[in-house]
Amino acid sequence: MTHDDAGINANILHLPFADATRSVRHVFVRDYETEAEIGVYSHEKGAHQKIRINVDLSVLEATDHHDDQLDNVVCYHDIVKGIQTILTAGHINLVETLAEKIAALALDDNRVIGVRVKVEKLEAIKEAMSVGVEIERHRRP
Numbered sequence: 001m002t003h004d005d006a007g008i009n010a011n012i013l014h015l016p017f018a019d020a021t022r023s024v025r026h027v028f029v030r031d032y033e034t035e036a037e038i039g040v041y042s043h044e045k046g047a048h049q050k051i052r053i054n055v056d057l058s059v060l061e062a063t064d065h066h067d068d069q070l071d072n073v074v075c076y077h078d079i080v081k082g083i084q085t086i087l088t089a090g091h092i093n094l095v096e097t098l099a100e101k102i103a104a105l106a107l108d109d110n111r112v113i114g115v116r117v118k119v120e121k122l123e124a125i126k127e128a129m130s131v132g133v134e135i136e137r138h139r140r141p
Contacts, residue, residue: 058114
């Protein structure tokens, strides 16, 4: 087992998204737990399930300083509000679809050059702590 950057035992290794040589900052949302209408099976339709979402963003830093102003940075609160908007829009069949929608939301900000999204269903398989998907997407030049 490897350790992720949150210091918790995990079976995946998160690569660092911050890189001073490229003027890239790491913005993240860690272990956001909520409920969602998600799943393809009949017992999942019209029901809410517990999910956990992690989002890692590679963000280009401006050449000038952010001046301690929220408008000058990518805000993790805006990412969470965007996730909530996606989830309240209606039923989603696949965790893959939810991950792609979150990645697209993040990449809508031109300062975001890369995003990793992990979506976990916490109660789908009784014998497993969680099941889900993790994707990584980059801005196309």
